[in-house]
Amino acid sequence: MTGSLTATPADVETDEEFRARLRAFLTDHHPGKRPRDVVEGRAWHKAWLARLFDAGFAGPSFPREYGGMDLPFTRQVIYQEEYNRARVPGPQGTGLGIAAPTLVKYGTEEQKQQFLRPMIRGDKVWAQGYSEPEAGSDLPSLRTTARREGDSYVVDGQKVWNTHADYADILFTLVRTGTPESRQKGITYLLIDAHAPGVTVRPLRDITGGTHFSEIFFDAVRVPVANRIGEENEGWPLVRTSLGHERAAGAMNQAALYRRVVTELTALAKERGLTADPLVRDRLADFEVRVRIMRYTGMRVIADIVSRGEPGPASSTSRLFITTFEQDLHEFAVDMLGADGLLLRDDPRSVQRGRWVGGFLSTRASTIGAGTAEIQRNTIAEQVLGLPRDPAMPPR
Amino acid sequence: MTGSLTATPADVETDEEFRARLRAFLTDHHPGKRPRDVVEGRAWHKAWLARLFDAGFAGPSFPREYGGMDLPFTRQVIYQEEYNRARVPGPQGTGLGIAAPTLVKYGTEEQKQQFLRPMIRGDKVWAQGYSEPEAGSDLPSLRTTARREGDSYVVDGQKVWNTHADYADILFTLVRTGTPESRQKGITYLLIDAHAPGVTVRPLRDITGGTHFSEIFFDAVRVPVANRIGEENEGWPLVRTSLGHERAAGAMNQAALYRRVVTELTALAKERGLTADPLVRDRLADFEVRVRIMRYTGMRVIADIVSRGEPGPASSTSRLFITTFEQDLHEFAVDMLGADGLLLRDDPRSVQRGRWVGGFLSTRASTIGAGTAEIQRNTIAEQVLGLPRDPAMPPR
């Protein structure tokens, strides 16, 4: 399976040759349009990821012994550029982006051997189990408990805002093993079989009317102690496993995505004769400014990583920049379209199948999920600028 | 001196007759243009106030026995409208607006007799001594001390941001008589003779280049105990003496002032051909919206006071509304004028003697002085909306 990788090792191939080879593969094997049916779509997606893996083009940043490509960072960037350019589907679930780096850093050799390859190949879909109804921005207050019983933990509690959990195989989950007041000091990181008895996943309807998130209920779910990553009560630092490089590449992907979106919005505005309005032009120009800056910042962060080994402060504000940008952009698009912008996807008269109004709704989550914009600003202020903590906040 | 008042008592005169009589007086006795020279200007100002008082037209809200007019509230509004319309100078110093209501409520009969009439007539100019360099938004932490010695207090310390202090006769001042940690519980309210030995008033140059504020230094200044308003260590509640009605009338005055200013700015924009730009038109229209709302809110607050005896929540946000408005307005004016907007008063080519760029600078103080905009928002949230206090803040 790793044959194709070793056949053209990085040290004999130039960056541009690598780019060409990847581009050729992605073009030649492009899986075409996703089937409309959700279940068929997932199978189609899985088949694509397996093909990608089998050709040696999966897991660009992960070690070869676990099925990854182990690319140097500059080449990871090339990989992301080409992948994005080809418009082929990315990983299913959130395992590769979040759980995999944690496993690589904190997992035992057995765990890495067991879990990484099927994850990278896409055979197993992973979903996150962090958030809880009562512990939103204050994750350290989580209440889902795990009680040790012999070689197992028994898990009880509820998680929420879990993307992909409705078809996931493995849930990487934070549970409380310490006292209720133990906060960060009593949290353990467990991998839970989503198909185990006692696990119930219920789709959660959100403001878009869709079910992009789920709730997970654990009712006396038995989890082998072997599925614990790191030590008991020492799971908290694992949440913070630096995604530095992935995050930088992710920001570049977002920049490329929104580059297309701004171009499409501008085309729409012109098509409808709206650019005659200087107020519309001014706003569109502002989005043009911001989407370009998004790309320059991404490049700057990457350049810093390559030349100094670490990103500068610009990397800390990327997410806030992007999330506020995408909210502003979608809302402006609706405003620009006027009442026509209100028509939803299902309306035959909707503009571009209601994508803008849909985005207006879904991007409300951008400044909430994975830490609200307010929490992000706190973090930037404290961790990057070194401003003092609020004395009435629990210690970090 | 009160003869003219009793000659036409409110109960035999209709509101419209009162308005006509006041308007006639203000028109007939309009003092003309203020002399350029600062000292001459102050004397001219004083003479006007004395003439106003002698005609029975000073201190609309204050009791007659101390020289005021004791007008019912509706008539105070008429008074303010006419006064503002006539464009005659208002009171000198900040005594009438701030200290007088405190004196009326907390002063002894002797103090009222001694201080109010000369203040209302403008014979004595009053200035405030609250702020200190270290106690900005956190006024209860003030450090200027007053030590009791027989029939006197001996005052030492420094005050800052005192308007009119450079020509004031009386400084109404907060001093610490309790322990350094006593906060609100150790503050006393003193009237200090600005000409007493040990008082030094030093003009403070601000960002406009002008000296609109002063610093006051107290070096062993002896203040008679008779000049204490309220009890020792019980001065803090005096600071909060409700200015309810005056504040509502003040907001109406601001609305009338800015009504003129927006009209003038629009005229300037048209004169320079700038209203052809839809971006300029949109901003001007927004100021038009806001300045009209300012007036409606003022009227609404007054209507509530008249009909229910107290203003609604709208009165709590007026100041924030006005201060952000005046900042936005002046900055926009400079932006609209482009580089020409940068020329200062002294430049012969300046636009309207640099009033807009001057306003751009001076309105920076609007969101700082008398409680920053941030503190104002806290207060609104806590006192009007009932949101809980920050647990790390000292008790109020």
Next chain:
Amino acid sequence: MTLTFTDEQEELRASVRRFLADKSPSEAVRRWMESEEGHDPAVWRQMAEQLGLQGLALPEEYGGAGYGPVELGIVLEEMGRALLPAPFLSSVALAGQALAVSGDDAAKQRWLPGIVDGTRTAALAVSEEGSSWTLEGVRTTATPKGEGWALEGTKTFVIDGGSADLLLVVARTDEGPALFAVEGADGVSRSPLTALDPTRRLAHVTLEAAPAVRVGPAGDQAGYLRDVLDLAIVALAAEQVGAAQACLDLSVEYAKIRVQFGRPIGSFQAIKHKCADMLLEVESAKSAVYNAASVAAERIAGAGEELPIAAALAGAYCSTTAVHAAKETVQIHGGIGYTWEHDAHLYLKRAKSSELLFGAPAAHRARLATLVGI
């Protein structure tokens, strides 16, 4: 100009609020918004029979109570607060007021009693494809035919246009735009729109030689049509203010009870400042809309020349306020505010929809600029 309320008006507000809390709580709103009809006919009847709301601001000679835009504004503010799904805005505030100011006694006699007693509903059709809430954008034509007229054109975003018994349609004639009444299905095809706000029904209406009756006194060049549009804007602004106030209330309540990091989130400055800014905007929006309603009342009494200015001002400011308040409400509620179960999204959808139906804020400002001579 009155900017405060009498005891009687406050009592009206209180009784409408009680009625809606009782008859149209969130569960009911959600049930009816997903229904075929879109609203509860029983509640609609009770509104008419018990409270007389449909007739409150319509003339006494047709069964109404003869109050005006100020009282109507109070009712609409409460309906906005409760997100009531009902054809009240369309039938009473838009069509009802349009008939009332038409000066056409025959038309009033014919249609107002049914609107007043709630047995019939009407809708006002102004916007067309690519246009907004303006007379200038009207391309639908009316040509004389027999005793009446024939209408040709397409109207869209007609509020409750799918269910209304009577359509009042703005159309062009050789003498300028005028208002026409269309009843029955002859030449009329209506299709529902699937749009952002689930609590309000919108329709697309195609008119092909649809028989119509002209509304408006003979010889009049439909000068009152601008008033019709402005009264609608003022009515919607009242609804928006009510919704914004509801958002503020929801946010403040939640901020007091939601605990994070061991303390209520309302003790954090970021949340406090958001709420304080919302209060500022809500109070300012009230000033704008109370003024506008007051001017509208004067207008109906024959004065109130400032109505176009007051309406444009209220339309611009209240729209922005309601959308901002709703967005902040979602944000302050965090994850819960993003769920279908919480009402925050209903306010967001109502606010965003209302912001664009009668012209976006910038369009209102542009009109205001012209009106005040900028």
Next chain:
Amino acid sequence: MTLTFTDEQEELRASVRRFLADKSPSEAVRRWMESEEGHDPAVWRQMAEQLGLQGLALPEEYGGAGYGPVELGIVLEEMGRALLPAPFLSSVALAGQALAVSGDDAAKQRWLPGIVDGTRTAALAVSEEGSSWTLEGVRTTATPKGEGWALEGTKTFVIDGGSADLLLVVARTDEGPALFAVEGADGVSRSPLTALDPTRRLAHVTLEAAPAVRVGPAGDQAGYLRDVLDLAIVALAAEQVGAAQACLDLSVEYAKIRVQFGRPIGSFQAIKHKCADMLLEVESAKSAVYNAASVAAERIAGAGEELPIAAALAGAYCSTTAVHAAKETVQIHGGIGYTWEHDAHLYLKRAKSSELLFGAPAAHRARLATLVGI
């Protein structure tokens, strides 16, 4: 495109920062801004002699070091940070770069060596009354006269135009706009402007049959003039970013030490969020200006067709960032930030002034819109 700096470039930044901290601290800035000359001639000489800053980005054949806009940007960023009052932007970045890209060997030979060694200064005169930093707004005319040309017109907001030994003036000819060199007082009257920013001298220049030499190769229609204007915008943007960073640093430092209510004000969310937003903008502005400088370098090397876009983008974003940062700095400092003694107002004045000198942000965006085909 390079968006990170080499060790050599970082060393350049460090040495310029050290030099300015040593030679031009706040006290010196304040002393010289109130002086007749407006800057310290000794520091100016040392900049040339010890660091060679004036020649850093100018061609080697005229005594320069031959670096380009990226290195010049680093220097300007540091000067913006230090609010250095000196004719560097005008003489080196505006006039020096204009000459360098003119393609006119004679002009370069004649004037660049003096600019490079700091013995002479030059200024670039573009704006006229009622116009801004555009070629379209130029009404000053140049007519052939003898061997040279005669200029007629009025230039304003000329940075350091009062003291410059050489004026480079954009004027109209029958063949379009072109650049002209004016030396001496013949036909030239200069008067200082009293404007917002005390750290930068501006002049009003009247030209009445002023003898001039055309700059630019024969036959060229001055196509490089757009580059001249864009290079100026990029240079100013670098200064703005430096000033914005200084504002952020001042604010963060103050927020750490200023105690109110028994705790540093930096522990309050309101202050934290202001600082976080400033960081976001400053970092974004850096991305904009580093890209622009990099494109400018490509442009000078004969490519970089995106320069107009990159310059408009940097001009729009960096202007706004610097003004916002300066306003927040005043606000965060409270009363002390409103005093003449604190530097906050100097940054505010520099930022507001820079925002408007070469076209306001909306003008940059309008140009960008056209350039990218919006």
